[in-house]
Amino acid sequence: MIVQTAFAANAQEKALSIRDLTKDYPGVRAVDAVSFDIDRNTVHCLVGENGAGKSTIVKMLTGALAPTSGSMAILGRTYEPDSTQDARESGVGTLFQELHVVDQLTVLENLTLGMEASRFGFLVKSDLEGRVVKTLAAIEPTIDPKARVSSLSVAQKQIVEIARAASSGASIIIMDEPTAALSEREVERLFGVIRRLRDSDVTVIYISHKLDEIFELGDNVTVMRDGKHIATKPLADVNGRPELIEMMVGRAITHDYEPRGDIADNPVLTVKGLTNHLLKDVSFHVKGGEIVGFYGLVGAGKTEVARAIYGADKADGQIDFKGRKRAASPKEAIAAGIALVPEERRTQGLFTELAIRRNIPIMNIRKLASFGVFQDEREKEVAREYVGKLGIATNSIEKYAEKLSGGNQQKVVLSKCLFADADMLLLDEPTRGVDVGAKSEIYDLIRDLANNGRAICIFSSELEEVLGICDRVFLMYDGRIQAEIKNGTEVDIPHILNVVTGGGGENK
Amino acid sequence: MQRRNVLKAGLLATTLTFVGGAGAFAEDGKRIAFFVSDLSNVFHQSQAAEAERYAKEKYGAEVVVFDGQADSAMMTQNVDQVVAGGFDAATLHIWDAEAATPGVEDALADDVVMTSFFSPITDTGIPTARSDEAAVSFEMGAQMAKAWKEAHPDKPIVMVQLGWPNHTEVNSGRTAPFAEGVLSVDPDAENLGALDSSKGQEAAKQIIVDLLTQRPEVNLIYSEASNLTVGTMAGLAQLGRGKFDNGKPLTEIVASVDFDSVEFEQVYDPNSSLKVSMGLPPVETAQGRIDLIMDVLDGKVQSTSDTAEEFFYKAYTVSYWSMPKEEAEQWLKDQFGG
Amino acid sequence: MTDQAVAGRRLAKQDNRLSDEMFITSLVAGAAVALFLLASILVPNFFQFQNVVNLVTNNWAVISLGVGVTFLLVSGNFDLSVGGIVALSGVLAVWFAQATDGANALSSGWGMPTWLAMVCALIGAMSIGAVNAAFVVALRVPSIIVTLGTMMLARGIAQVVTQGSQRNTNLPADFGTLGNMTMFGTSIKLPVVLMATLIFVAVFVERKTVFGRLTYLIGANPVASRLSGVDNARHVVKLYLFSAVMAGVVGILLASEFKSGFSNRGTLMEFDALVISLLGGVAIAGGFGSVIGMFFGAIILATVTSAATGLVLSPDWQFTLKAIAVFIAIMAQTWALARRHAG
Known part of the structure; x- marks a missing residue:
C-alpha cells in the first residue's frame, strides 16, 4: 500500500482521479470542487453524513448524472460517461442497493445477459459462458451457475451481480451500502469476495455508513462533508472511529433547540418489545405535547417503527395508545387518533394526479359527508382553509398535487393529517427534499402542534433536524434503539454518530 | 393390468x-x-x-x-x-x-x-349427404313473394337474410335459393343481402331493430336458424311490427329454419308474421x-x-299456406316422437 | 378587504376550471354526436329520433355491464367475468324455474316459482363475484388473470347445465314477464328503464358519495389510499360483488326476454363492456374515468354498428369499421389530454 502511495505522482497508475468535480442543483451545490485519487487494486471507502455528496459523486461516476464542471480520468485517460451503459463499457461497474438480476433466469443466463454475441439477430455461442463461469468460480465457488436466481439469497444475488460486473471487464466496481440487507455471516462472505476481487486487479469503491466495516475492509478512505472533500488517507493512518467521526462532523452542528415546557406527565403511547423482520425489541414511550426523534442511518429501522405503530406493517410486541390496543390497519390507527406522514411523499403520501382539494380531506373523508353523500362545497372550503393556514403556495385548490414543489407537497400531506384530527403525528423524513424556507415553516408548525398538546414522533436521518426540534432522541442502529438522549445544548455529537454507525451505546 | x-x-x-x-x-x-x-x-x-x-x-x-x-x-x-x-x-x-x-x-x-x-x-x-335445403328455401321465397304481392301489389318487395354470410353451405342451401325463389315471382324485388347474426338471438334482435328503423320498407325476412328467429320476432315486436291481420300480411313476412314446437304456434297463428319454416326431418x-x-x-x-x-x-316446407295445421302437428310427432 | 379574503377570492375564481374527467367526458359525448351526424349524412334514413332511441335500447345489456366494469377499472381492477356471468345467471334462472316433469334432461328443472328461481340465479352470479374478490383481494392474483378464469368458469358451468346448448321449454308462464314488460305505454321495455335508473344512480354514487371518492383514490394510488386509512380490500370486494350482481340481473332479464337459458349468451360481452369503458375515457391503469363517459362510449360503438347494419355491410367490414372507430377514439383522447396538460 505504502509503496503505491509513494508513486502517487504518476496519474497513469491511478485507477481513478477526480479533479475539481462540481455538481450544482438549482440553489444547491451538491458537490463542490472535489479532487482525490483512487489507487489501483485497493478498496477505497467513501464516507460522510447524509447529504455530504457521496451519492452525487457515485451518480457522476456511473454516468447517471453529468458534472457541472471538473474532470475524471481512468488510468490517466479522460473519463466522461454519458450513460450507465457507457460507464459499464469504460470498465466502471456498479452494485446498486436495489438488485438488477432477473429472478426467472439462471445464474449463468443472468451473467451473460446483455452480453450475448449475435449475428444477424441470432445468438451465437461463444467462449463467453466459459469466461463468466470461471469468474464466478473464482469469486464464489459455492454458487451453481445453473441455479435459478430466484432460489438464491439476497447476498448470493449480490455476488451474481458482482460477478457480472467483473466478467464484463470492469476494472472499478462501485458498491453503495451493499451490506444493508445482509446477515453477519453473509457480510463476512461478501468481504471475502471483495478481497478476492481486489487481488484480481479490480478496484472497489465502497460506500457505507457502518464505520466498523470500513476499518475492517478498506485500504484508503475519503471523507466528505457538505459537498466538500475533507480528506483522503490510508485507513492505517486514521486514529480509530473518533478521528473518522470528527472528520465527518467537523464543526459543531448548529441547532436552535429551545427546551419547551408543557409536556404532559403521562405517556400517551407506550411501546414494548416491538419485533419484526427488522426490528428487535424496540421499547419506548411518548408523552402528550412532546416531540420525540428517532435518529439513525438508512436501514436502521426508523420507518419500520413508524409503520408498525400505524398498523401498516405486522410486528410482535405491545403498543398502547391512550389505553387502546394496537391498530391492525392504518384505518384503525387514524380512528384512534394517529396519523402518518410517510417516508415517500409522492408514492405513499399523495395522490399526485388529483387536485389539492381532493387530497386534503382523504384521511377523514367521512367528515365531509352526510349520509354518505359528499359535500363538494365543504371540501372546497376545507381545502382553502388549509391552503391558507399552512401557506401552500398555489394559485388554485384544483391544481394537481404533482405540480407543486416538494415543500408544498409536504404541506398538503401535513394538511391531510391535521384534517384527520390526530392526537399523535408520526412524521417520517418530514423535510426530505424540501427547500430551506419551507423547512423552517414545517418546523414551526410541528412545534405549534406539540404546544397544543399533540404527541409528535419524527423519524429522520438528518441529525440537524432531530437536534433542532426534538425534546428526546432515540438513536437507532440495526433495528434496535441503542440509546436515548435528552436534547439540550450539551449534546455529544461524536457520541451520537458513534452509536448510529454501530459503535455501541448505553443510555445516557 | x-x-x-x-x-x-x-x-x-x-x-x-x-x-x-x-x-x-x-x-x-x-x-x-x-x-x-x-x-x-x-x-x-x-x-x-x-x-x-x-x-x-x-x-x-x-x-x-x-x-x-x-x-x-x-x-x-x-x-x-x-x-x-x-x-x-x-x-x-x-x-x-x-x-x-x-x-x-x-x-x-x-x-x-x-x-x-x-x-x-x-x-x-x-360423398356428402345434405338435406335438400335449397328446394325448400326456394319454395318459401316464392310463397312469401306471392303472398306479399297479393296483399300489397303496390309495395315493392325488399328482402333481407339473417345468418352466416361467409358460410358456403348456408349460402348455397338457404340464402341464395331463397332470393331466387322471391325473384322468380317478382323479378323487380330488391335484395339487401345477408347480415351476420352468428352472435345469436340478441344480435338478431339488434340487427332487426337497427335495420328496420333505417329501412322500414323491408318486407321479406329470412331468419336462417330457429334461435335467430326468436331474436328476429322480438326485434319486430319492439318496433310494433311482426303482426298479420287474420292471415293478411301487414308489414312483413318472416321465414325460419328448423321448424319446432315453439314455431308451430306462430306459423299457424293468423296474427303472427312468421309464416313459413324449413322442416328438417x-x-x-x-x-x-x-x-x-x-x-x-x-x-x-x-x-x-x-x-x-x-x-x-328431403326437407319439408312447413307453411301456413301450403301445409294444413294437422299435418304439421303430425309431422312433429312423427319426426320427434311428440 | 383583508389579504386573505383577496387570496380566497382569487382561489375561488381559478377553481371553476373544468376537471380532466369532465373534459374527456364532454369530448366523448361530442364525438358521439359528431359521429351520429356523420352517419346521418352517409346512411339514408339514419337521422331520425327512433334511431337515437335504438342506440340506447339495443345496448342496455352491455351498458349495464359497463357500469360495474367502469367502477372496477377506476379502482384499478379488471372484470372480464361479466359475459360468463350473463350466461350463467340466465341458464340458472331457467333451470331453477323449469318444471320437474320434462320429457328429457334439458326440459326438466327444479320447479321453483319464477321469483325464487331468479333470486337463486342471482346468488349464483354473486358467488362468481365472490370468487373474483377472494382471489384478487385475499390472494393478490392479478385481476385480469382471475376474471379471465372465472369468465371461463361461469360459462363452463352454464354449458354443463345446458349440455352445451340451451334450455327453453317447460317454463312457468310468468317467466317472460320481466324481460318483456313494456313501460309507460311505449315500446320501451323494463330492462331499458332499469339501465337508465342504474346510470343515474351510478353517476350519483360516482360523483357525489364517499363510496365513489374512495373508488377513485384506490385506483389512483393504492399505497397512499391504504396509508390514508382506506380499507382497499373491503372496497374492492364490494365492487366485485356489485359488478357480478349487475351481470346477474342482465343475464336473468335476457333469459326472461327470450324465455331461454343459452350457454353462449353474452359471448364477448365482457370485451364490449371493456371497450366501451375505454372508449369513454376510463384509464386502464385506474384512477380516472366516468360512467357517463362509458355511456357515450357505448353510443359511439352502437352508432358504428347501426350504420353498418343500415348499409348491410359484410361482417368483415363491420368488424374493421368498429376497430378503426375504437382506435381513433382512444388515440384522440390520449392526444387531447396530453395537449391539455402541456397547455
Missing part, C-alpha cells in the same frame, strides 16, 4: 355413446359409425335413434353413435376412434373440416368408407345418411371423387 383396462373402458365410455346393445357385434352386418354434433339436441337424438333402427332393419348393420358434444375438438378426436374401433364405415358430422382432414385420409387409407353430413370435408372428395336425414353409406359400401357410389359428390334428401 386390471386397473389399466378399467381406465381404458372409462375413456371409451366418455367418447362413445352406445345406442342399443353395446358389444353385441352383428354377425355379418357392417359396423357403421354415426356422428352427431351434439346428442343433447332433440333433432340429433331423434336422428340417432332412427339411424340405429333403420340400419338394422334394412341392412342388418350395426350403428354406433359418436357424440361430438358440441365441441369441434371432440368431433375431430372421434374420427381417429373410427379406425381404432375397427369400423367398416362412418358418416361424419364435423364442424372443423380442416382439423379432421388428416384423420379422414388415414381412415380412407385403411379402407374405411367415409361419408360426410352437411359439409364436405375439405378436398378429401368423400331427423327421420329422412338418418335414412339418407345410412342409405348413402350403404351405397358406397355396395359400390353404387364412388368412395371419393375430385369434387365431393353431394346427395340430397
Whole structure:
C-alpha cells in the first residue's frame, strides 16, 4: 500500500482521479470542487453524513448524472460517461442497493445477459459462458451457475451481480451500502469476495455508513462533508472511529433547540418489545405535547417503527395508545387518533394526479359527508382553509398535487393529517427534499402542534433536524434503539454518530 | 393390468355413446359409425335413434353413435376412434373440416368408407349427404313473394337474410335459393343481402331493430336458424311490427329454419308474421345418411371423387299456406316422437 | 378587504376550471354526436329520433355491464367475468324455474316459482363475484388473470347445465314477464328503464358519495389510499360483488326476454363492456374515468354498428369499421389530454 502511495505522482497508475468535480442543483451545490485519487487494486471507502455528496459523486461516476464542471480520468485517460451503459463499457461497474438480476433466469443466463454475441439477430455461442463461469468460480465457488436466481439469497444475488460486473471487464466496481440487507455471516462472505476481487486487479469503491466495516475492509478512505472533500488517507493512518467521526462532523452542528415546557406527565403511547423482520425489541414511550426523534442511518429501522405503530406493517410486541390496543390497519390507527406522514411523499403520501382539494380531506373523508353523500362545497372550503393556514403556495385548490414543489407537497400531506384530527403525528423524513424556507415553516408548525398538546414522533436521518426540534432522541442502529438522549445544548455529537454507525451505546 | 383396462373402458365410455346393445357385434352386418354434433339436441337424438333402427332393419348393420358434444375438438378426436374401433364405415358430422382432414385420409387409407353430413370435408372428395335445403328455401321465397304481392301489389318487395354470410353451405342451401325463389315471382324485388347474426338471438334482435328503423320498407325476412328467429320476432315486436291481420300480411313476412314446437304456434297463428319454416326431418336425414353409406359400401357410389359428390334428401316446407295445421302437428310427432 | 379574503377570492375564481374527467367526458359525448351526424349524412334514413332511441335500447345489456366494469377499472381492477356471468345467471334462472316433469334432461328443472328461481340465479352470479374478490383481494392474483378464469368458469358451468346448448321449454308462464314488460305505454321495455335508473344512480354514487371518492383514490394510488386509512380490500370486494350482481340481473332479464337459458349468451360481452369503458375515457391503469363517459362510449360503438347494419355491410367490414372507430377514439383522447396538460 505504502509503496503505491509513494508513486502517487504518476496519474497513469491511478485507477481513478477526480479533479475539481462540481455538481450544482438549482440553489444547491451538491458537490463542490472535489479532487482525490483512487489507487489501483485497493478498496477505497467513501464516507460522510447524509447529504455530504457521496451519492452525487457515485451518480457522476456511473454516468447517471453529468458534472457541472471538473474532470475524471481512468488510468490517466479522460473519463466522461454519458450513460450507465457507457460507464459499464469504460470498465466502471456498479452494485446498486436495489438488485438488477432477473429472478426467472439462471445464474449463468443472468451473467451473460446483455452480453450475448449475435449475428444477424441470432445468438451465437461463444467462449463467453466459459469466461463468466470461471469468474464466478473464482469469486464464489459455492454458487451453481445453473441455479435459478430466484432460489438464491439476497447476498448470493449480490455476488451474481458482482460477478457480472467483473466478467464484463470492469476494472472499478462501485458498491453503495451493499451490506444493508445482509446477515453477519453473509457480510463476512461478501468481504471475502471483495478481497478476492481486489487481488484480481479490480478496484472497489465502497460506500457505507457502518464505520466498523470500513476499518475492517478498506485500504484508503475519503471523507466528505457538505459537498466538500475533507480528506483522503490510508485507513492505517486514521486514529480509530473518533478521528473518522470528527472528520465527518467537523464543526459543531448548529441547532436552535429551545427546551419547551408543557409536556404532559403521562405517556400517551407506550411501546414494548416491538419485533419484526427488522426490528428487535424496540421499547419506548411518548408523552402528550412532546416531540420525540428517532435518529439513525438508512436501514436502521426508523420507518419500520413508524409503520408498525400505524398498523401498516405486522410486528410482535405491545403498543398502547391512550389505553387502546394496537391498530391492525392504518384505518384503525387514524380512528384512534394517529396519523402518518410517510417516508415517500409522492408514492405513499399523495395522490399526485388529483387536485389539492381532493387530497386534503382523504384521511377523514367521512367528515365531509352526510349520509354518505359528499359535500363538494365543504371540501372546497376545507381545502382553502388549509391552503391558507399552512401557506401552500398555489394559485388554485384544483391544481394537481404533482405540480407543486416538494415543500408544498409536504404541506398538503401535513394538511391531510391535521384534517384527520390526530392526537399523535408520526412524521417520517418530514423535510426530505424540501427547500430551506419551507423547512423552517414545517418546523414551526410541528412545534405549534406539540404546544397544543399533540404527541409528535419524527423519524429522520438528518441529525440537524432531530437536534433542532426534538425534546428526546432515540438513536437507532440495526433495528434496535441503542440509546436515548435528552436534547439540550450539551449534546455529544461524536457520541451520537458513534452509536448510529454501530459503535455501541448505553443510555445516557 | 386390471386397473389399466378399467381406465381404458372409462375413456371409451366418455367418447362413445352406445345406442342399443353395446358389444353385441352383428354377425355379418357392417359396423357403421354415426356422428352427431351434439346428442343433447332433440333433432340429433331423434336422428340417432332412427339411424340405429333403420340400419338394422334394412341392412342388418350395426350403428354406433359418436357424440361430438358440441365441441369441434371432440368431433375431430372421434374420427381417429373410427379406425381404432375397427369400423367398416362412418358418416361424419364435423364442424372443423380442416382439423379432421388428416384423420379422414388415414381412415380412407385403411379402407374405411367415409361419408360426410352437411359439409364436405375439405378436398378429401368423400360423398356428402345434405338435406335438400335449397328446394325448400326456394319454395318459401316464392310463397312469401306471392303472398306479399297479393296483399300489397303496390309495395315493392325488399328482402333481407339473417345468418352466416361467409358460410358456403348456408349460402348455397338457404340464402341464395331463397332470393331466387322471391325473384322468380317478382323479378323487380330488391335484395339487401345477408347480415351476420352468428352472435345469436340478441344480435338478431339488434340487427332487426337497427335495420328496420333505417329501412322500414323491408318486407321479406329470412331468419336462417330457429334461435335467430326468436331474436328476429322480438326485434319486430319492439318496433310494433311482426303482426298479420287474420292471415293478411301487414308489414312483413318472416321465414325460419328448423321448424319446432315453439314455431308451430306462430306459423299457424293468423296474427303472427312468421309464416313459413324449413322442416328438417331427423327421420329422412338418418335414412339418407345410412342409405348413402350403404351405397358406397355396395359400390353404387364412388368412395371419393375430385369434387365431393353431394346427395340430397328431403326437407319439408312447413307453411301456413301450403301445409294444413294437422299435418304439421303430425309431422312433429312423427319426426320427434311428440 | 383583508389579504386573505383577496387570496380566497382569487382561489375561488381559478377553481371553476373544468376537471380532466369532465373534459374527456364532454369530448366523448361530442364525438358521439359528431359521429351520429356523420352517419346521418352517409346512411339514408339514419337521422331520425327512433334511431337515437335504438342506440340506447339495443345496448342496455352491455351498458349495464359497463357500469360495474367502469367502477372496477377506476379502482384499478379488471372484470372480464361479466359475459360468463350473463350466461350463467340466465341458464340458472331457467333451470331453477323449469318444471320437474320434462320429457328429457334439458326440459326438466327444479320447479321453483319464477321469483325464487331468479333470486337463486342471482346468488349464483354473486358467488362468481365472490370468487373474483377472494382471489384478487385475499390472494393478490392479478385481476385480469382471475376474471379471465372465472369468465371461463361461469360459462363452463352454464354449458354443463345446458349440455352445451340451451334450455327453453317447460317454463312457468310468468317467466317472460320481466324481460318483456313494456313501460309507460311505449315500446320501451323494463330492462331499458332499469339501465337508465342504474346510470343515474351510478353517476350519483360516482360523483357525489364517499363510496365513489374512495373508488377513485384506490385506483389512483393504492399505497397512499391504504396509508390514508382506506380499507382497499373491503372496497374492492364490494365492487366485485356489485359488478357480478349487475351481470346477474342482465343475464336473468335476457333469459326472461327470450324465455331461454343459452350457454353462449353474452359471448364477448365482457370485451364490449371493456371497450366501451375505454372508449369513454376510463384509464386502464385506474384512477380516472366516468360512467357517463362509458355511456357515450357505448353510443359511439352502437352508432358504428347501426350504420353498418343500415348499409348491410359484410361482417368483415363491420368488424374493421368498429376497430378503426375504437382506435381513433382512444388515440384522440390520449392526444387531447396530453395537449391539455402541456397547455
